[in-house]
Amino acid sequence: IASVSSVMVIRAKNPVHSVFFFILVFFNTSGLLVLLGLDFFATIFLVVYVGAIAVLFLFVVLMLDIKIAEIHENLLRHLPVGGIIGVLFLLEIFFLVDNDYIPILPTKLSTTYLTYTVYAEKIQSWTNLETLGNLLYTTYFVLFLVYSLILLVAMIGAIVQKTMHKTTRVKRQDVFRRN
Amino acid sequence: MFNLFLAVFPEIFLINATFILLIHGVVFSTSKKDDYPPLVSNVGWLGLLSVLITMLLLAAGAPLLTIAHFFWNNFFRRDNLTYFCQILLLLSTAGTISMCFDFFEQERFDAFEFIVLILLSTCSMLFMISAYDLIAMYLAIELQSLCFYVIAASKRESEFSTEAGLKYLILGAFPSGILLFGCSMIYGSTGATHFDQLAKILTGYEITGARSSGIFMGILSIAVGFLFKITAVPFHMRAPDIYEGSPTPVTAFLSIAPKISLSANMSRVSIYGSYGATLQQIFFFCSIASMILGALAAMAQTKVKRLLAYSSIGHVGYICIGFSCGTIEGIQSLLIGIFIYALMTIDAFAIVLALRQTRVKYIADLGALAKTNPILAITFSITMLSYAGIPPLAGFCSKFYLFFAALGCGAYFLASVGVVTSVIGCYYYIRLVKRMFFDRPRTLILYEPMDRDKSLLLAITSSFITLFFLYPSPLFSVTHQMALSSYL
Numbered sequence: 125i126a127s128v129s130s131v132m133v134i135r136a137k138n139p140v141h142s143v144f145f146f147i148l149v150f151f152n153t154s155g156l157l158v159l160l161g162l163d164f165f166a167t168i169f170l171v172v173y174v175g176a177i178a179v180l181f182l183f184v185v186l187m188l189d190i191k192i193a194e195i196h197e198n199l200l201r202h203l204p205v206g207g208i209i210g211v212l213f214l215l216e217i218f219f220l221v222d223n224d225y226i227p228i229l230p231t232k233l234s235t236t237y238l239t240y241t242v243y244a245e246k247i248q249s250w251t252n253l254e255t256l257g258n259l260l261y262t263t264y265f266v267l268f269l270v271y272s273l274i275l276l277v278a279m280i281g282a283i284v285q286k287t288m289h290k291t292t293r294v295k296r297q298d299v300f301r302r303n
Numbered sequence: 304m305f306n307l308f309l310a311v312f313p314e315i316f317l318i319n320a321t322f323i324l325l326i327h328g329v330v331f332s333t334s335k336k337d338d339y340p341p342l343v344s345n346v347g348w349l350g351l352l353s354v355l356i357t358m359l360l361l362a363a364g365a366p367l368l369t370i371a372h373f374f375w376n377n378f379f380r381r382d383n384l385t386y387f388c389q390i391l392l393l394l395s396t397a398g399t400i401s402m403c404f405d406f407f408e409q410e411r412f413d414a415f416e417f418i419v420l421i422l423l424s425t426c427s428m429l430f431m432i433s434a435y436d437l438i439a440m441y442l443a444i445e446l447q448s449l450c451f452y453v454i455a456a457s458k459r460e461s462e463f464s465t466e467a468g469l470k471y472l473i474l475g476a477f478p479s480g481i482l483l484f485g486c487s488m489i490y491g492s493t494g495a496t497h498f499d500q501l502a503k504i505l506t507g508y509e510i511t512g513a514r515s516s517g518i519f520m521g522i523l524s525i526a527v528g529f530l531f532k533i534t535a536v537p538f539h540m541r542a543p544d545i546y547e548g549s550p551t552p553v554t555a556f557l558s559i560a561p562k563i564s565l566s567a568n569m570s571r572v573s574i575y576g577s578y579g580a581t582l583q584q585i586f587f588f589c590s591i592a593s594m595i596l597g598a599l600a601a602m603a604q605t606k607v608k609r610l611l612a613y614s615s616i617g618h619v620g621y622i623c624i625g626f627s628c629g630t631i632e633g634i635q636s637l638l639i640g641i642f643i644y645a646l647m648t649i650d651a652f653a654i655v656l657a658l659r660q661t662r663v664k665y666i667a668d669l670g671a672l673a674k675t676n677p678i679l680a681i682t683f684s685i686t687m688l689s690y691a692g693i694p695p696l697a698g699f700c701s702k703f704y705l706f707f708a709a710l711g712c713g714a715y716f717l718a719s720v721g722v723v724t725s726v727i728g729c730y731y732y733i734r735l736v737k738r739m740f741f742d743r744p745r746t747l748i749l750y751e752p753m754d755r756d757k758s759l760l761l762a763i764t765s766s767f768i769t770l771f772f773l774y775p776s777p778l779f780s781v782t783h784q785m786a787l788s789s790y791l
Contacts, residue, residue, distance in 0.1 A: 270430060270442045273318070274449060277423055280325070281453035284416040 143185055147178045313361040313389070314429050320353035321422040328415040343407045346415040350422050351400045357429075358393040361386070383788040385433040387781055388567040391642060392432065395559045396425045398649045398764075401756040402656050403552040410550070417454055421556060424450035428564035437486040437496040437525075440568055444482065444532065447564070448475040451557060455549040467548025474541040478531030485524025492517035498571060526585050529569045533562050535619050536592035546612035554608060555652035558615045559645050566622060566641050570634055573626060574789055586627040591720050593620025598724040601731045610731065611651055614690055617728055618644050624705050624721060628712035634786035636701070636708040639778060643689075643701040643771070650686045650764040653757045654679065682765045684736040689768045691732040692725050697771035704779075 150173045157166040328346050400421060427446035434440040452475060456468020490496050493504045505518065527538070534542035546554045573582045597617020604610045622644065625637025657679065689698035702725060709718040771778075 267438055267442055270427070270439070270446060273423065273427070274442065274446045277420065277446060277449045277453070280416055280420060280423075281449065284414055284420075284453055285456070 143178065143181050146181060147174055150174045150178060313357045314426055316360055317353060317357045317422060317426045317429065320350075320357075321419055321426065324349055324353070324422065325416070325419045328419065332415060343415045343417060344404055346418045347400060347404055347407065350418040351397055353422065354393055354397045354400065354425065358390060358397070361389055361393065384567060384571070384785045387785050388432045388563060388638075389429050391645060392425065392428055392560060392563050395563065395645045395649055396421070396556070398760050399552060399556045399559065399652075401760055402555060402649075402653050404756060405754045406550070406552050406656060414457060417457060420450040420454050424556075425560070428560055431564045432567045434568060435498050435571070437489065437498075437501075440572070441479075441483055441486055444565070444568075445479055447561060448479060448532070451475070451553075451561070454553050455545065455557070457550060457553065463548040464550060467545045470541040471545045471549070474545065475532070478528040478538070480528075481524050481531070482528030485521045485526075485528060488517050488521030488524060490521075492521060522582060523585065525572065526569075526582050529565060529572075530585075530589050530623075533565050533619050534616055535589040535623060536596050536616065537589065539593070539596070539616050542616060543609045543612040546615075547606060547608045551608070551652065551656050554611075555648070555656070558611070558652070559648050562615075562619065562622075563641055563645060566626075566637060570626065570637060571789055574629060574634060583627055583629060586623050587714070587717060590620045590623030590627055591717060593617060593623060594721055594724040596620075598728040601728070604731075607655055610735070611648075611655070614728070614732075615644075615648065617724070618690070620724075621702060621705055621721060624709050624714070624717055627717060628709055628714055630708065630712045631783075631786045632704075632708040632711050634789060635779075635782045636704040638782040638785050639704050640701045642778060642782070643697045643768075646764045646767055647686055647689050647698060650682070650761060650768065651690075653761050653764070654683050654686065657757055657761075680739045682761055683739060685765050685768060687732040687735050691729040693729075695769070695772050697768040700772055700775055 150169065154166040154169040154173075157169060324346050327349075400418065403417075424447045427443045427450070431440060431443035431447060434443050452468060452472045455471045456465050486496070489501070493501065495501050495504055531538040546558065549557065573586075593616055597613050597615075597620055601610055601613035601617070604613060618640075622637055622640045625633045625635075625640060627633070685696065689696035692699045692702045702721070706718045706721050709715075709721065
């Protein structure tokens with residue numbers, strides 16, 4: 125279902141339908157993750173992807189005035205190149221998954237910042253959330269701090285764009301001039 | 304534990320300085336009582352000061368090189384390579400910030416966050432140079448790129464700049480994705496992200512027949528992502544547009560600092576982490592293509608910044624020669640090339656910034672510079688000739704050593720292509736010099752004299768370029784030490 129939804133994201137004529145299929149892809153992926161036994165990761169997937177990113181897409185689609193008919197005309201023209209790139213990616217993935225070295229019983233506690241998976245140890249049964257918290261704050265805390273800097277930059281960037289934009293557009297909207 | 308904190312003290316200082324400057328800027332620039340002062344020069348000088356102090360802290364921490372080698376088993380490795388690369392990075396950042404002050408005054412640029420973002424990206428580049436783990440490397444690259452996306456789009460009244468920022472965002476986000484894909488492939492195939500572990504796992508990689516395709520894809524993707532970010536050739540598409548559209552100090556910063564830090568980091572990854580012929584082939588191809596494209600495409604340019612963009616692409620090609628041969632001499636020549644490239648680029652962009660006052664965009668505007676401003680013309684021609692590789696100047700020394708290293712490891716084709724494209728590249732550099740000295744434009748453009756910081760910077764860098772050949776051995780021995788440390 126996930127792959128069908130992802131194909132439908134590209135092919136849907138109405139961009140709002142595209143976004144709906146996008147959300148459907150994320151729901152399916154988090155379902156697959158739950159089946160894999162990664163409960164925390166699936167929840168985070170829902171929160172981050174659907175809650176933030178898909179909503180972002182939805183807002184963009186709402187604000188842009190995309191005409192439905194125009195999209196349909198240009199679609200088939202892009203098909204050859206897009207098709208080649210898509211086929212190349214698929215071949216790569218098949219090429220890689222074909223080997224059977226994927227560890228089935230992971231015994232190493234490994235994590236990175238928030239979007240990676242966590243394998244629980246066999247001896248102690250911690251929950252996913254506990255292991256993630258444990259590792260994120262002790263072994264890898266430097267990376268955590270660096271990541272917080274990244275988020276800080278994102279905030280600064282958004283605010284900077286806003287205030288610089290506002291200060292150069294002084295011919296109207298003087299009422300809204302708050303720094 | 305306290306020892307280890309001391310080892311990372313320069314970064315801690317720089318981060319704290321950034322935060323304090325950010326808060327200072329926010330608090331004071333929104334205070335109604337002071338009538339919303341534009342704080343950018345203030346924050347700029349303080350930022351420059353903090354960069355210099357960071358450099359002092361780094362330089363004074365030299366005894367720590369022997370004490371604190373590892374850092375939380377994950378992140379850093381402080382050795383000679385990081386030491387000198389970080390000093391070089393901080394020096395070039397200080398130079399670039401000092402170039403910006405005049406720009407701020409003229410363009411009425413009052414967003415102090417520019418400096419804060421530059422400081423943050425310098426921080427992240429310091430992390431990147433000393434990163435010793437795939438995760439740390441990726442985080443630092445992301446942090447640096449993110450800062451740059453914002454400041455590339457900072458001149459809001461020209462759509463050029465916004466377009467450049469958007470292009471840079473897309474050009475930067477996509478290779479970050481590829482890089483992450485490569486990192487996850489390698490992690491998935493080997494279960495290790497730390498470079499030490501990777502080095503041990505990947506030692507027999509090329510020789511034995513058990514070549515896992517995941518590792519191959521991972522290394523390839525990391526190399527591709529990295530080459531995107533230093534705008535080497537098959538992946539350079541948006542680079543001239545970005546360089547041209549961004550405000551000039553951003554372009555200066557963009558063409559110097561990421562190249563230094565990414566080259567240092569990538570030399571760790573490719574030489575220490577995954578030594579083998581996979582990366583060598585791709586770097587080979589990219590360096591040949593970069594050199595050829597940098598030489599040929601720059602001939603048709605009419606705008607100064609695009610010309611500088613293409614010449615930096617060409618120079619990246621030369622620097623990739625240093626990557627392609629995996630010997631110590633290769634890394635040493637790479638480091639020499641980067642050092643001299645950084646100095647030449649600071650020089651070139653300082654000149655472009657000095658000429659910016661009357662809206663120099665096209666090459667034709669440089670006409671008769673020799674008559675209106677002869678010293679500037681001489682400096683510019685010294686820089687251009689050094690880029691071209693004319694013998695007594697520093698650029699020649701770096702190119703010579705690069706080709707020498709390439710020949711020394713048997714890459715004869717690479718060296719010969721390098722020499723040929725260097726000669727072809729001479730054409731457009733000398734055309735610039737000719738345009739300055741011998742052309743007569745329709746209207747003579749009068750330039751204002753530039754301010755003290757830029758003139759100081761230009762004096763230092765151009766005197767280094769001209770006098771380098773007299774006493775090159777300190778640089779050679781320093782870079783040899785740096786290169787050695789990445790092999791130990």
